[in-house]
Amino acid sequence: MSEQQQWVKITRVLDASIEDVWSMWTDPELFKKWxxxxxxxxxxxxxxxxxxxxRKVCMEMVTPDRTMSMWFIGVYKEIEKPSRLVYTESMCEEDGTIIPPQAMGMPEGHPDITEVIVELSEANGKTAMTMVHIxxxxxxxxxxxxxxxxxxxAELVTT
Structure with a gap:
């Protein structure tokens, strides 16, 4: 069995200023929109x-049968406005109690606490955004x- 890479790295170039993209990550009302x-x-x-x-976030999906909620909690580790944001993230109950990933059907060995690293830089009037989720x-x-x-x-910042 091959070893699966244990982090996701995604890079996007967004047609928006670095300040606008920073706000999308750090302003709760804007964050909720995307x-x-x-x-x-x-x-x-x-x-x-x-x-x-x-930071505590709830994602929700409403279907005709039920409402499914997923809660995440974490701590900010680095904040370098407007270029770098690092925070931890764990699945949790609504009250903030961390849920072991195996209780959510994740494979054995999945960490209880993950880390998100967001790096932003200006690129010809646009913003290069790289996110790594360890x-x-x-x-x-x-x-x-x-x-x-x-x-x-991307759709939100270009409209």
Whole structure:
């Protein structure tokens, strides 16, 4: 069995200023508009944007049969406006209690705490955005969700 890469790296060039893209990551109301895969909404995005501050996000999907909520909690590790943002992320209960990934059907060995690194740079009047999510394997639903979210982000910043 081949070893699966344990991180996802996605680069996009967005037709927006670096300040606008930074705001999409750090302003809770803007973040709610694009985060998550297609079909998911973000009713909660609490962000204490200081090093050591907590971020707590809820993604929700409503179907005729039920409402499915997924909560994530993390801590900001680095904040270098407007070029670098690093935070941890874990699945959690609504109250913030971390849920072991295996309880959510993830394979054995999946870390309880992952790390997201966002780097932004200006590129000919546009913004180059690179996101690395350490602990989310390539080819998983996590990678697909990020790509769908970034499609929504790109559409939002160019309209």
């Amino acid at each position: 985060y998550g895969p297609k079909g998911m909404t973000v009713p909660v995005a609490d962000m204490d944007l200081v090093v050591g501050g907590t 602990g989310v394997p390539v080819g998983t639903a996590g990678e697909g969700g990020w790509n769908q979210a970034f499609d929504k982000l």
